[in-house]
Amino acid sequence: MMKIISIDDQGTLTLPKELRQRLGQRQVVAEETNDGVLLRATENLPVEIYSDARLREFEENNEEALAKFGIKKS
Numbered sequence: 001m002m003k004i005i006s007i008d009d010q011g012t013l014t015l016p017k018e019l020r021q022r023l024g025q026r027q028v029v030a031e032e033t034n035d036g037v038l039l040r041a042t043e044n045l046p047v048e049i050y051s052d053a054r055l056r057e058f059e060e061n062n063e064e065a066l067a068k069f070g071i072k073k074s
Helices: 019-023 052-068
Strands: 028-033 037-039
Touching: none
Parallel strands: none
Antiparallel strands: 028 037
């Protein structure tokens, strides 16, 4: 699909509805190229910040998993 999109005085542009629906995205990356500006859909991934308790849980589970294979943490 190729569409001409206007940019208003504040620099805002609106992607056509059918393109927004197909992309299912709320953000795009604007990248300057030799041919102009390339807009790419971004991938939004959840981020978890681990507490000390959660890190200990990972460590314990890892040790248990390694023990099943006869591997001991050094």
